[in-house]
Amino acid sequence: MTELTDWPWLCWARRYPQRVALCCGEQGYDWHTLAGRIERLAVGFSQQGVRCGSAVVLRGANGETSLLAYLALLKCGARLIPVNPRLPAAQLTAMLCGLDAEFILTAEEEIGSPLTPLLRSEPEGNTRLRSLRADGGADTVPHSSPPDCDADTAPRTLTLAEQAGVIPHPWDPAHIATLTFTSGSGGTPKAVAHRFSAHLASASGVCERLGFTAEESWLLSLPLFHVSGQGILWRWLLRGAGLVLPGELPLSRALENATFASLVPTQLWRVLQLPSLPETLHTVLLGGAAIPASLTSEAEARGIACWCGYGLTETASTLAAKRADGKEGVGLPLNGQRIRINDGQIQIRSAALGCGYWRNGGLIPLTDEEGWFSTRDRGEWRAGELRVCGRMDNQFFSAGEGIQPEQIEQILLAHPAISQVFIVPREDAEYGHRPVALVATEAATLAEIADWAGSRLAGFQRPVAWYRLPDLSGGGVKISRKRLMAWVALCE
Numbered sequence: 001m002t003e004l005t006d007w008p009w010l011c012w013a014r015r016y017p018q019r020v021a022l023c024c025g026e027q028g029y030d031w032h033t034l035a036g037r038i039e040r041l042a043v044g045f046s047q048q049g050v051r052c053g054s055a056v057v058l059r060g061a062n063g064e065t066s067l068l069a070y071l072a073l074l075k076c077g078a079r080l081i082p083v084n085p086r087l088p089a090a091q092l093t094a095m096l097c098g099l100d101a102e103f104i105l106t107a108e109e110e111i112g113s114p115l116t117p118l119l120r121s122e123p124e125g126n127t128r129l130r131s132l133r134a135d136g137g138a139d140t141v142p143h144s145s146p147p148d149c150d151a152d153t154a155p156r157t158l159t160l161a162e163q164a165g166v167i168p169h170p171w172d173p174a175h176i177a178t179l180t181f182t183s184g185s186g187g188t189p190k191a192v193a194h195r196f197s198a199h200l201a202s203a204s205g206v207c208e209r210l211g212f213t214a215e216e217s218w219l220l221s222l223p224l225f226h227v228s229g230q231g232i233l234w235r236w237l238l239r240g241a242g243l244v245l246p247g248e249l250p251l252s253r254a255l256e257n258a259t260f261a262s263l264v265p266t267q268l269w270r271v272l273q274l275p276s277l278p279e280t281l282h283t284v285l286l287g288g289a290a291i292p293a294s295l296t297s298e299a300e301a302r303g304i305a306c307w308c309g310y311g312l313t314e315t316a317s318t319l320a321a322k323r324a325d326g327k328e329g330v331g332l333p334l335n336g337q338r339i340r341i342n343d344g345q346i347q348i349r350s351a352a353l354g355c356g357y358w359r360n361g362g363l364i365p366l367t368d369e370e371g372w373f374s375t376r377d378r379g380e381w382r383a384g385e386l387r388v389c390g391r392m393d394n395q396f397f398s399a400g401e402g403i404q405p406e407q408i409e410q411i412l413l414a415h416p417a418i419s420q421v422f423i424v425p426r427e428d429a430e431y432g433h434r435p436v437a438l439v440a441t442e443a444a445t446l447a448e449i450a451d452w453a454g455s456r457l458a459g460f461q462r463p464v465a466w467y468r469l470p471d472l473s474g475g476g477v478k479i480s481r482k483r484l485m486a487w488v489a490l491c492e
């Protein structure tokens, strides 16, 4: 593993001052310029009171402002809490409760979904980059009521201001860098604390397996408030490679400037609908959900090397991955990671694991006494590789039959016109629950799909209703199954 003995951008600024570090649209920064801007922003934050250990909420999308603020706040020694800027105020307030947030910074000019608009040709109105200003404004969290559960300790608003000077805070890999929320596809999100060393351990395993070197560039294609976005950042910093910010470009265009990208399966599915694929892009890391082999086979046939990954917020992104080979499965653990199946559940031991869930001023351990973290994912070893079979929390029962939604979803995803599908339970007086399907498809009718599925599913697995998948992502990486269930309940 590359040994970083100082803040990564300072190491690279000393070693390769003129090498391009960052591309934002037409603009590029070399490591020297980038390091200078980070330092000046850090001085600005420090003059507003940010100290080593201050908890700072960062509300931003994937633009230059958020990225620079992220790095500058780390340089101040802040415990950084990146959050989805599109979260409604009440939800954010609830999530921040018990996290002792002292400051909040809104990268206002970037607010918008870093995911959905990337996939459309027209950027959303509010994603326009106006200036490197971060002074709040009209969005879901109004200035007058900063989010906190206790009005006495409401976080103070930070602004972005570059000031000359130097922050003396030393690089310490054991320092807690970030609190990242679990996606909470089921329950309430938890804030996972990661030390710098954990982010770098994750990055090291991924870079080694995927061959990500200083000569390559990774598109920040997933949100910075999610581990998948932060994983990209730490691989870039570990290698001193190039980072491409999507800016206002749709995903199809943003990809043209990078050689690597992280995508959730639906994004790759949409990229493959393009008449011609981005020329520079040669490698894609997939994850976050089951990855259909038909999808990776098509991408591989069209010249994109696909890696099927499995990871969680707690493991600071991917911890197992394989080069797509036409078979389901996510290969073997990355270097430095250990995986075992205990009573059907995937357990992990790894230097990339968070050091705890942050709550009420302290850390709640993630692991048992032996250091194993229980993922709540079902898994099995099959043909020498790990298979992820779905979340234990998602299982439901229909007339006594156990239904694992992901198992049905995987079967349905083999249909060439389905890009995304969810099976959720609907309450039923006779059966307890019955499966309902929500499908994203453009090229087929729901009736055609239901007909196709009929012979492939057992009777108890067959959805009793089919709907088109509503857009409930809210700018996040995952669609909440809980929200889908609530939506289905309203459809009756």
Ligand code: 4YB
Pocket (backbone or CB within 6 Å): 182, 183, 222, 227, 228, 229, 231, 232, 262, 263, 264, 285, 286, 287, 288, 289, 290, 291, 308, 309, 310, 311, 312, 313, 314, 316, 317, 318, 319, 330, 375, 377, 388, 390, 391, 478
């Ligand atoms: C899976 C799964 C799989 C996760 N099969 N279920 O850089 C990366 O690692 C990356 C690249 C591209 C896309 C996503 C990523 C991620 O980070 C994903 C990390 C993530 O999804 N974390 S999460 O906390 O939001 O969700 C974790 C859960 O997602 C797991 O517990 C699984 O249930 C599920 N999942 N990879 C099937 N290959």
